[in-house]
Amino acid sequence: MRSANPLNLNRLRPAEGRFEMISSHNSVRRLEMKMKTAFLSVGLITLAGAAYAETPELTIYAPDYFTSEWGPGPKIEAAFEAQCDCDVKYLAGDLLPRLLLEGERTKADIVIGLNTDVTKKARETGLFVPHGQDTSALTLPIAWEDEVFLPFNWGHTAFVYDNTRLTDVPASFDAFLNGSDDVKVVLQDPRSSISGLALMLWMRAVYGDEVEQAFEKLAPKVLTVTGGWSESYGMFTSGEADMVLSYTTSPAYHIIAEDDRTKSAAIFEEGHYFMTELVGRVGSSDQPELAAQFMDFVLSETFQGMIATANWSFPAKLERDKLPDGFKELALPDTVLFYNEDEAAALRDDTLDAWLRAFSK
Amino acid sequence: MAARIQQVNPFALMGWLVGAGLLFLTLGTIGAVAWRAEDISALGARDWAAVRFTLLQAVLSAVLSVVFAIPVARALARRRFRGRRVLITLLGAPFILPVIVAVLGLLAVFGRAGILNTALGWLGLGPVSIYGMQGVLLAHVFFNLPLAVRLILQALQEVPAERWRLAASLGMGSGQIFRHIELRVLLNVVPGALMVIFLICTTSFAVALALGGGPGATTIELAIYQAFRFDFDLSKAALLGLIQFAICAGAGLFALWISAPSGLGGGLDRDVPRWDGMAGLDALWIIAAALFLLVPLGLIVGLGLPKVTTMGANVWFAAGRSLWVAVGSAVLTLVLALPLVIAAQRSARYGPALESAGYLSIAASPLVIGTGLFILVYRWADPVALALPITMLVNAAMSLPFAVRALSPALGQVETTYGRLADTLGMTGWARIRLLILPRLRRPIGFAMGLAAALSMGDLGVIALFSDPETTTLPLEMYRLMAAYRMDDAYAAALLLLTMSLALFWAFDQGGRVGD
Structure with a gap:
């Protein structure tokens, strides 16, 4: 039951009276009940509310x-x-x-x-x-x-593109990094976004100690880096960028909700980061x-x-x-890369330093 | 003067209380965050790089916005044409747009696939890139030019008709008018405008990052966000908040120091047609500003229109909630701002300090304020149940600088012009406010309340930190639509947001002009 009344700060569930915000203690609950009984004349709603409060x-x-x-x-x-x-x-x-x-x-x-x-x-x-x-x-x-x-x-990070505009789709991270710098991609910042952090760790998993050089090759392809996923994805769907850092499952939204098969995820043979x-x-x-x-x-x-x-x-x-049909159409990687929380925590700060160094060159 | 200072005026007392409250809301919340921090962190080289970048882009953004605003405001003050008021209101729209929407609107014009680069392509010219410092500045000028134009235009319109008549009878040309009248107005209003825009730009985060083209465009606000979300380092967040605060306080003192009173005296409020300036050049400035500000806006409207009729009920509920919060914070802004400027006006010695307390809130990081309030509130009450009142209060505090900026010079003008007469008549307390101040200030009051309402409407504010799924506001709902891949619906919600903000601004602003 939703309320159209913006004045109502507490939710309009009958159970939740004004005392809701401090009412984890039973005594307050009882007080609430008593008060509700006192206002019995208000009618059936109050009664229903009191019963619901239990x-x-x-x-x-x-x-x-x-x-x-x-x-x-x-x-x-x-x-x-x-x-x-x-x-x-x-x-x-x-x-x-x-x-x-x-x-x-x-x-x-x-x-x-x-x-x-x-x-x-x-x-x-x-x-x-x-x-x-x-x-x-x-x-x-x-x-x-x-x-x-x-x-x-679960899902994997992936670069999503428009298959009617981008024809020469890289089949590996290497091919992507060594490909044309004219293919522009929007990313999310690893310091403010979970998918951005996943990209950083994904590249760390693929390139190991040479990740900084890989970041340096990535930098000229990056149109810009946004704070969150929504800004990036908006820039991609409005045609500003050729590729966007998103998920392997993103095309499923366009297939199922919009019957649009123009969005695909580029699958890289080195594997994709698991989230x-x-x-x-x-x-x-x-x-x-x-x-x-x-x-x-x-x-x-x-x-x-x-x-x-x-x-x-x-x-x-x-x-x-048992998955919806749209999901069965998705292209998925054979290899999955993943750092558990301890490994990720150990690698995070150094990799971020390398990331920031590579992008400030 | 002296007699008035000695009276204990309840209104002035309230002004000092408001000042204290603001100090608490800004510095107090930094304190709360620092108090909750477990150990002390130092700032690294990257944090200092963020401080430098923040300062550089904020100074440049403020200077550019004001430099372009001066000819536009002069042109608008000189010319009378059909639709002038509508144009002035519309020109204010970018200032109240949600950041993410404005960025997408700007990209539709200046982006890789935007109108500008398409046109350049036809002409056989190479593409220009918006990404980098130029993009950050472009966006900040887009946001803040309207504010600068409004502040300067407002001040130019306050010049009494008698001065213009005198200038006309003395046969002054454009140059002399500029030297003897306009320059004095500008010296009075420009420092404040520069400071306000500088402050807004220091707390920029999403725009600077998205258009800055990479992680190099890191502002202090992003570093604060990183300290919170990425490292959960509260002490570093508080320290960065304090630095941001110190920068802003420095800017505020500087602006107060260089600001000069215009001293143009009072008059009978008649509108006098202007004869100076070149009509062609003025038209050029007005058209250029209108194109720069309205084309991206028009594209945003175009993006939103297709889905505007099919938005879910939740969007409308959120819109209703936002409307209520906006009107509430507009009223609250006036209730806070008026006593503050009156109290500041009354104390020759401490007035400037009190007035600068009114600017503190734009200096503060919204993230620090939100977290600080959460730390303070959650022990005694449910922050979620208080989400809307807190949002209203914080939004009002965030609008206060603009209200103070609009009211303070106008009140100064009223007091120098009519103050002695009112004193002779023994007009003090509420009578003075009701009979002198409110009627004389109705234009800036309408403007300030309109701005507060519109800002509150569009601001994501602290609600994101306290939200309950059933108390969303319209901007939050728009972000949720985006996060759910529903970009088209999000554009429609943005259009609704834009329309409502402008309508609110228009309503208050017109309210201040009743009888003009």
Whole structure:
């Protein structure tokens, strides 16, 4: 139930009265109930609200895109609420800074949408407890043994191009770097964007210690570097750039939502960098059973079946034949490159220095 | 004068409280971030490079914006033509555009596949590249030229008709008018305009990076973002915030120091047709500015139109929320700005310091303010439940510098011209405000509130740090559409945003002109 009234700061769920913001304690809940009883004359809505107030609430921290009406959030909320007899509440924003600021006082029961580049810091907070799921049947291109963070989707970084405009498509990173500097690409900055960071690590995985020379070859091809993915992708779709740093799954959006087959991902034979988004369970949660139930739900077919077309990425546990048709058309790399969080953390600062040096020449 | 200083005026007291509040919002939030930091970090060579780049591009952007604004504002002040007011309002549009939309609009004109390079191609000339320092400057002039034009035009229009009549009867030509009237206005208004634009450009991040052509175009704001997101190094973020702040404080002091009062006296507010200047040259300046500012805008409108009728209900709800926040912060801006400028006017010794407190908020990093407020708020209340009031407050604080800029010289003018008469009549307190100040200031008040509303409308602001999926504002909704690949819908949302911002600005600005 959405409200059109902008004056309403709290959500218009009948359950959530004015005391919602301080009401994790039972006494306040009871006060709220009493107050609601006092206003019985207001009518049935109040009564329904009071009954509803006993439903437990599961607080999920999620990235902004996730909770938007086009992201997977609303569908996941509806499906889980149908089976848990609970109320799912999302809080959107920058996950890790928020968790680090809140520490032990966090209200999160579940954190969804963490990336492997931040899981090391997230793990070090000690806030997370094991997910308790069997990860042996995941459909990821790599084995997953982490007991704390559970993947719910995956994809690879890739350069996306318009196949009606770019005909001489490089088949390898080498061919791309040694090709014409007239083919202009837009990237995201590794300091402000997760996909930008992934590109940096991707090239580190391909070129090892010679990554700085590779960055130097990349630099003249770069039209510009943007702060986030959206600006880059907007510049690409408006025809400003020939290629954009995005994901192997990006063409699926154009195929499925727009019936447009002009966008393709260039597949490089050296392999592509693997990216995954993760869910974690917070130990201090006052709803541990619900949180555990949600972790079971993450790997269920209901949840996984929504990922492809709401998240535009591959589900972490779904057989290929159950994917939407558009996804079956995607060109995918044979080789997958990936640094686990410790390796990535160890390489990050040096590689960033090399990156900045190469681009300032 | 002295008699007035000694009175304890509730309005002036409120002005000092506003000043203290701003100090808290800007320096206090840096303090909160520093306090939460676990250890002390030093700045590296790259951070200093970011400081240098920030300074260089901000100085150049401010100078270029003002240099081009002077002939445009003079031309607009001299000429009367049909649609002049509409043109002036439209020229203000780039200033309130969301950054990402403005960048895409500029690229449609100046980009690789843009109009300019296509035209050059037909003429057989090589392409020009927007990426690099030239792109950063172009974008900053695009954003800030409208503001500079408005500030200078406003000041030129405040010149009493009696001065023009005198100049006419003395047979002054353009050169003499410039020396004796316009130059004095410019010396009064230009330092402030330079400073405000310099400050806006110091906190630029997305534009500088996207058009700067690479990681070399790193501003302090990006370094702050990196410290937060990439390293979670709060102490470095606070330190960088402090440096940004110091630069801005320095700029503010400099501007106050070189600004000179115009001293052109009062008059009877009659509009006098101007006779000076060359009509052809003026037309050229007006047309050039209109083309530069309106062509990218027109292309943005063109991109948005196809999907504007099929936007989801959420976009409209977000638009409603944004409208409410915008009107709220416009009112709040006036409530904060008026006491501040009145208090500053009353104290000869501390006035300038108080007035500069009004400029502090553009000097502060939005990211630091947001995080600082989060650190301060989350222990006692749910920051998400307070998202919209906080956004309203921060937006009002962010608009305050423009309001102070618009109100302060005008109030100074009112006090020098009518202050002694009002004193003789014993007109103090609320009566003075109601009978003298508000009526005399209605133009700058309308302008300031319109600007505050429009800025608040378009600003992503701190809401991104506190957002709840169901309290999104229109700019945030637009970014979400982009993040969901829905560029066409995002352009439509941007068009709605642009239209609403302009309509709000127009409504307040016209409100200030009732009876003109």
